[in-house]
Amino acid sequence: MQVLISRLGSDDAAARAREDRLVALSAGAARVLVVPHLYHLPETSSIWARLAALDGPVLAATWLHPRPAEWLLRRHGVGASGLTVLSLLADDCFAALRALLGEAGGAGTVEELSEAATPRWYPVVDRDRCRECGHCRQFCLFGVYAAGPDGQLVVANPDRCKPGCPACSRVCPEGAILFPLYTQDDAIAGAPGRLMTPDPAARRMLARHCGIPCPACRQAGPAATPAPGSDAPICPECGRALASAPEPEPAAGEVFDEIDALIDDLDALTERRS
Ligand code: SF4
Ligand code: SF4
The missing domain is CATH 3.30.70.20 (Alpha-Beta Plaits)
Incomplete structure (x- = not known):
């Protein structure tokens, strides 16, 4: 098991203390690699290449929630042989680490990799x-x-x-x-x-700007939107103007009435032919 601990990289003493406690807990049982904040590492960082080359399962503790941490690591090819993520944001991360590492003690190693990184922002x-x-x-x-x-x-x-x-x-x-x-x-x-x-407003903006087919009204392309102040009906999904107000969904009882009427019509037709 390789334990990867990603530092927050700030002057926050409490954060540093949590990271150091995780390092101490892991060091007796596993190879520990301490790295800068993974989210801010440049795409071409040699640290990503080093992490992608790790053998065996990886247990990664980061200052991100588990879901984005997992997909960030996977995008860089880390943990192909097994990946478990822990969040340093979670109160129970120490207990979770102990449970994952088991009671094994012994000679682990700790290596810290550093690299200057500027703050990044991306999906x-x-x-x-x-x-x-x-x-x-x-x-x-x-x-x-x-x-x-x-x-x-x-x-x-x-x-x-x-x-x-x-x-x-x-x-x-x-x-x-x-x-x-x-x-x-x-x-x-x-x-x-x-x-x-x-978000409905964002979806409407997407439909208008990109002309994608609307799943609700089926219109596509940059169709006209109603003039300001107009009370013309618009599609609630894409915001395009509708030719007419959408038919309200019939109530369940009305559906049964329609089916009864259809059956009566069919019966009458059958009687006339016989
Ligand atoms: S918008 Fe579509 S393509 Fe983009 S992430 Fe969501 S599901 Fe995937
Ligand atoms: S739409 Fe905005 S937030 Fe999303 S990737 Fe493009 S620039 Fe970033």
Whole structure:
């Protein structure tokens, strides 16, 4: 087992103390590698190459929630033989580490790798949830996303992302886009048990700007939106003007009445023919 501990990299003494306690707990049982904050490491960092080359299962403790930590590490090929993530944000991380390492004591090693890194901001995609619809790629004006050779979504230019902005996470229909350092909505940060749901206003903006077919009204392309002040009906999903107000869904009782009437008509038809 290789234990990877990612430092916060600030002057926060309490954070440093938590990291050092994890190092001390791990050092008796495993090879320990201490690295700078993984989210801020440059794409081309030699540390990523070193981590991707680790043999065997990896237990990684970071200052991110587990879901974004896992997908950040997987994007860089870390833990292909097994990956477990622990969050230093969680109160129970020490107990969880003890349970994972077992009671084994002995000669572990500790190695610390350092590298200067400037703060970064970019999306991390949960590949288990992504359905490759391409909406984030169409929505982003800055070319952060691209289609890979097989059409798969790729975060091709992460550093073109606008710092502090999580806009595309509000458009994704699957809650797959995470901004791990976003502090105003823990669903966007990927907190356990929280899932981002699409924002209707962001979805309407996407439909209007990109002309994607609307799953509700079936219109596609840059169809006209109603004039300001108009009370013309609009599609609640894409915001495009509707030719007429949508038919209200019939109540369950009305559906049965319609079926009864149809059966009566069929009976009458059958009687006339016999
Ligand atoms: S919008 Fe979401 S589901 Fe669609 S390609 Fe982007 S990440 Fe995947
Ligand atoms: S947050 Fe904005 S700039 Fe960054 S990837 Fe999403 S749409 Fe593009």
